[in-house]
Amino acid sequence: MALRAAFRSKCVFSGLLSQRSSCSGHGRVCVSPVLAAQRRNNSTSPKIDVNFDQSTGVAVMSLQSPPVNSLSLDFLTELCISVEKLEMDKSCRGLIVTSSQPKVFSAGLDITEMYGKSPERCGEFWRAVQEMWLKLYGSNMITIAAINGSSPAGGCLMSLTCDYRIMADNPRFSIGLNETQLGIVAPFWFKDTMTNTVGHRNTEVALQLGLLYNPSEALKIGLVDQLVPEDQVLTTAKQNMTKWLAIPDHARAITKSMMRKPTIDKLASNREADIQHFVDFITKDSIQKSLGMYMEMLKKRTR
Amino acid sequence: MALRAAFRSKCVFSGLLSQRSSCSGHGRVCVSPVLAAQRRNNSTSPKIDVNFDQSTGVAVMSLQSPPVNSLSLDFLTELCISVEKLEMDKSCRGLIVTSSQPKVFSAGLDITEMYGKSPERCGEFWRAVQEMWLKLYGSNMITIAAINGSSPAGGCLMSLTCDYRIMADNPRFSIGLNETQLGIVAPFWFKDTMTNTVGHRNTEVALQLGLLYNPSEALKIGLVDQLVPEDQVLTTAKQNMTKWLAIPDHARAITKSMMRKPTIDKLASNREADIQHFVDFITKDSIQKSLGMYMEMLKKRTR
Amino acid sequence: MALRAAFRSKCVFSGLLSQRSSCSGHGRVCVSPVLAAQRRNNSTSPKIDVNFDQSTGVAVMSLQSPPVNSLSLDFLTELCISVEKLEMDKSCRGLIVTSSQPKVFSAGLDITEMYGKSPERCGEFWRAVQEMWLKLYGSNMITIAAINGSSPAGGCLMSLTCDYRIMADNPRFSIGLNETQLGIVAPFWFKDTMTNTVGHRNTEVALQLGLLYNPSEALKIGLVDQLVPEDQVLTTAKQNMTKWLAIPDHARAITKSMMRKPTIDKLASNREADIQHFVDFITKDSIQKSLGMYMEMLKKRTR
Numbered sequence: 069m070a071l072r073a074a075f076r077s078k079c080v081f082s083g084l085l086s087q088r089s090s091c092s093g094h095g096r097v098c099v100s101p102v103l104a105a106q107r108r109n110n111s112t113s114p115k116i117d118v119n120f121d122q123s124t125g126v127a128v129m130s131l132q133s134p135p136v137n138s139l140s141l142d143f144l145t146e147l148c149i150s151v152e153k154l155e156m157d158k159s160c161r162g163l164i165v166t167s168s169q170p171k172v173f174s175a176g177l178d179i180t181e182m183y184g185k186s187p188e189r190c191g192e193f194w195r196a197v198q199e200m201w202l203k204l205y206g207s208n209m210i211t212i213a214a215i216n217g218s219s220p221a222g223g224c225l226m227s228l229t230c231d232y233r234i235m236a237d238n239p240r241f242s243i244g245l246n247e248t249q250l251g252i253v254a255p256f257w258f259k260d261t262m263t264n265t266v267g268h269r270n271t272e273v274a275l276q277l278g279l280l281y282n283p284s285e286a287l288k289i290g291l292v293d294q295l296v297p298e299d300q301v302l303t304t305a306k307q308n309m310t311k312w313l314a315i316p317d318h319a320r321a322i323t324k325s326m327m328r329k330p331t332i333d334k335l336a337s338n339r340e341a342d343i344q345h346f347v348d349f350i351t352k353d354s355i356q357k358s359l360g361m362y363m364e365m366l367k368k369r370t371r
Numbered sequence: 372m373a374l375r376a377a378f379r380s381k382c383v384f385s386g387l388l389s390q391r392s393s394c395s396g397h398g399r400v401c402v403s404p405v406l407a408a409q410r411r412n413n414s415t416s417p418k419i420d421v422n423f424d425q426s427t428g429v430a431v432m433s434l435q436s437p438p439v440n441s442l443s444l445d446f447l448t449e450l451c452i453s454v455e456k457l458e459m460d461k462s463c464r465g466l467i468v469t470s471s472q473p474k475v476f477s478a479g480l481d482i483t484e485m486y487g488k489s490p491e492r493c494g495e496f497w498r499a500v501q502e503m504w505l506k507l508y509g510s511n512m513i514t515i516a517a518i519n520g521s522s523p524a525g526g527c528l529m530s531l532t533c534d535y536r537i538m539a540d541n542p543r544f545s546i547g548l549n550e551t552q553l554g555i556v557a558p559f560w561f562k563d564t565m566t567n568t569v570g571h572r573n574t575e576v577a578l579q580l581g582l583l584y585n586p587s588e589a590l591k592i593g594l595v596d597q598l599v600p601e602d603q604v605l606t607t608a609k610q611n612m613t614k615w616l617a618i619p620d621h622a623r624a625i626t627k628s629m630m631r632k633p634t635i636d637k638l639a640s641n642r643e644a645d646i647q648h649f650v651d652f653i654t655k656d657s658i659q660k661s662l663g664m665y666m667e668m669l670k671k672r673t674r
Numbered sequence: 675m676a677l678r679a680a681f682r683s684k685c686v687f688s689g690l691l692s693q694r695s696s697c698s699g700h701g702r703v704c705v706s707p708v709l710a711a712q713r714r715n716n717s718t719s720p721k722i723d724v725n726f727d728q729s730t731g732v733a734v735m736s737l738q739s740p741p742v743n744s745l746s747l748d749f750l751t752e753l754c755i756s757v758e759k760l761e762m763d764k765s766c767r768g769l770i771v772t773s774s775q776p777k778v779f780s781a782g783l784d785i786t787e788m789y790g791k792s793p794e795r796c797g798e799f800w801r802a803v804q805e806m807w808l809k810l811y812g813s814n815m816i817t818i819a820a821i822n823g824s825s826p827a828g829g830c831l832m833s834l835t836c837d838y839r840i841m842a843d844n845p846r847f848s849i850g851l852n853e854t855q856l857g858i859v860a861p862f863w864f865k866d867t868m869t870n871t872v873g874h875r876n877t878e879v880a881l882q883l884g885l886l887y888n889p890s891e892a893l894k895i896g897l898v899d900q901l902v903p904e905d906q907v908l909t910t911a912k913q914n915m916t917k918w919l920a921i922p923d924h925a926r927a928i929t930k931s932m933m934r935k936p937t938i939d940k941l942a943s944n945r946e947a948d949i950q951h952f953v954d955f956i957t958k959d960s961i962q963k964s965l966g967m968y969m970e971m972l973k974k975r976t977r
Contacts, residue, residue: 373681448844509946518760530850550925550929551922551925551926551929552923553922553925554922554924554925556925556928556932557929559932562929562932562933570873571869571870571873571875571933572870572871572872572896574933575837575870575930575933575934576837576838576899578929578932578933579837579918579921579926579929579933580918580926581921581925582918613932
């Protein structure tokens with residue numbers, strides 16, 4: 069019920085601070101037996117289901133880490149391995165990213181990865197977040213986000229790495245980089261990705277206020293490209309993909325790289341400093357205290 | 372009548388060439404006894420009235436330099452001191468900038484500061500213009516412009532430094548960087564601030580043609596964020612401020628700095644060259660002659 | 675007839691791969707006797723007609739290289755000479771670029787300049803393409819594109835160099851950088867010019883998909899500034915020119931340079947590398963084979 073309430077409130081999804089189920093003893097979300105059974109043969113892991121259709125050259129990657137596809141270290145590692153495998157498979161030309169979880173695309177970074185952890189572990193986590201962004205934003209494949217639920221913070225970032233964004237037209241869903249609402253700052257490469265998508269001024273307002281947009285608002289500023297009824301998100305993504313597949317891969321991929329390389333290079337050449345910056349920030353007593361209080365609040369809510 | 376006509380015409384407000392009253396013996400505008408009496412206790416100067424509300428953490432800075440809030444050296448100096456004081460006061464979180472003068476927010480730079488003055492004095496003036504921009508564009512406070520009148524050139528620049536712009540929906544008011552209309556060129560940091568707000572293409576057209584936009588046009592290209600009836604500009608600014616106050620200051624200010632620092636650094640690391648450039652330009656015989664003719668025309672008009 | 679069919683299809687105009695007549699023995703398009711007779715006294719070449727009106731200070735440059743104003747080496751050379759002459763004539767303040775050919779502004783680069791040619795010749799050709807862009811994008815004159823027909827690839831680039839774009843409101847016309855549709859990549863300075871005009875995100879999608887926009891779509895994303903009925907394109911361009919002529923040239927030209935110089939400098943300081951890059955690419959066996967097949971297809975079509 070708390071979760072349901074959470075989904076109703078725009079402010080609840082956190083990105084850097086996302087809710088997770090309580091059944092895990094090691095900071096990881098359990099995969100339900102049902103979901104595990106649903107996994108296809110070619111899935112690469114319990115948290116990411118990959119369904120690659122050789123006939124079309126398109127893979128559908130479904131995020132299936134209950135309850136809200138939090139970006140934990142394990143989740144990110146599996147995601148990166150999945151993307152890398154597809155990237156190296158020349159027969160895979162397009163990738164659709166979507167969610168198997170109801171009402172949420174991804175709630176963003178897993179808060180438990182940042183609370184009470186050693187600096188080494190925090191650094192390892194942050195490197196995985198960077199890796200996810202580098203792999204997706206720099207992918208040679210055509211990437212389309214089929215955003216069939218809310219997508220705050222890290223979830224929004226993942227969407228922004230794609231070439232095209234189709235969102236479910238449900239006013240209860242929201243998307244945005246809402247880090248400041250929680251006292252956190254979106255790193256420069258989150259900011260750069262958003263600026264490339266919606267421009268400097270929209271980004272300045274959105275990041276300062278930590279705005280979460282409903283689908284209509286998101287479409288208006290260009291944060292997503294298209295809205296469709298909830299049950300048509302994936303089929304529309306597949307239809308849209310055919311337009312992209314009509315373009316010779318080589319020319320398209322070089323063009324994509326030309327547009328994104330300066331942004332990617334900025335992080336690629338500053339990864340260690342960016343990790344150190346994150347670790348220094350997140351391990352501060354004041355921030356740890358905030359995180360603790362926030363998690364305590366979430367626990368009470370879910371009771 | 373000429374003056375009245377001037378206020379009606381879009382082209383009259385000048386920015387670099389702004390009108391001033393004739394009662395001053397030292398190139399400064401007189402403050403009327405009435406206005407002086409209206410000054411509040413916590414005002415810091417005759418030309419700037421600062422009203423800081425401790426209960427909300429929001430200061431309202433009213434520009435009250437008749438007739439048109441020209442940016443003279445004195446005006447700019449007082450403005451910078453006021454902003455600096457508020458900036459250093461940790462209890463002050465938000466700043467609303469508005470005008471006490473009817474029909475005008477600010478007419479821009481004071482022409483008399485650039486006519487018949489020594490290079491040293493011109494340089495001192497330009498340094499003050501830079502300082503105003505650096506202080507406002509780089510402020511850690513939430514800054515909202517309550518634009519209750521026309522705002523050409525330097526007045527537009529001042530508005531553009533703020534985090535949010537609310538303008539009176541009066542079609543006779545205008546806003547824009549209209550320098551080229553007077554044969555003057557907006558410096559690179561005016562251009563950068565405008566580009567950050569309305570994008571490269573809008574800026575290219577606006578600056579080349581020296582466009583002044585009416586409120587509707589300004590809203591359409593994003594030069595202002597919101598239009599309200601003339602008598603609701605300040606109250607709307609205060610209401611809007613509460614949204615910004617809900618965000619933790621620290622995260623918001625770091626985010627703001629991340630967005631603006633590259634633009635600020637460009638001027639900060641080139642201040643002396645920029646001053647020299649201005650002084651060389653403005654002290655040219657041809658420019659001085661133009662300024663003289665323009666002032667002569669204004670004098671005839673006001674008779 | 676094949677040509678008519680070509681005009682109907684959005685994908686036919688190529689930019690890098692444009693159709694030409696078959697009456698030429700040396701890779702150049704013939705000028706019909708009629709067109710030659712129509713040339714005015716002050717025209718500078720058979721392929722470019724220049725009509726300079728001393729009374730207004732505005733020159734109209736009509737592209738008249740049948741059938742589709744392909745950008746051949748000769749065409750580009752003449753165009754550059756024409757622009758340079760006008761640039762050096764202080765009495766010429768404005769330049770309108772339009773087409774004398776029906777239904778097409780310019781179909782883009784001439785494919786025959788790139789097929790079966792020596793690396794030296796290819797390099798010479800590419801240097802001429804660069805020169806056209808450098809001269810037009812960096813012109814001190816007011817430049818207005820009167821786009822009275824389709825304008826793919828190189829034709830779109832030429833339009834984008836202008837200060838203002840007026841397009842015929844005919845849904846059968848199209849404009850865009852469609853290079854990827856042909857397996858070719860728009861160079862970085864094509865990309866930069868487009869980004870300066872329609873922003874990063876629109877450019878990312880447009881260049882990856884090689885999109886050709888109809889006039890309404892082009893207006894919506896800002897690729898053109900104004901649509902008018904087909905027979906009013908030139909007169910509207912002349913009317914619009916008067917607005918620009920009202921601004922002092924010196925201030926306008928400095929402002930224009932301030933906006934465009936960083937983009938121009940990027941190519942100006944990398945011309946040789948950019949030429950080498952083009953030559954290496956275009957002389958590849960695989961690319962030559964593609965060009966050959968494409969030309970063969972065009973020949974069959976025109977029979």
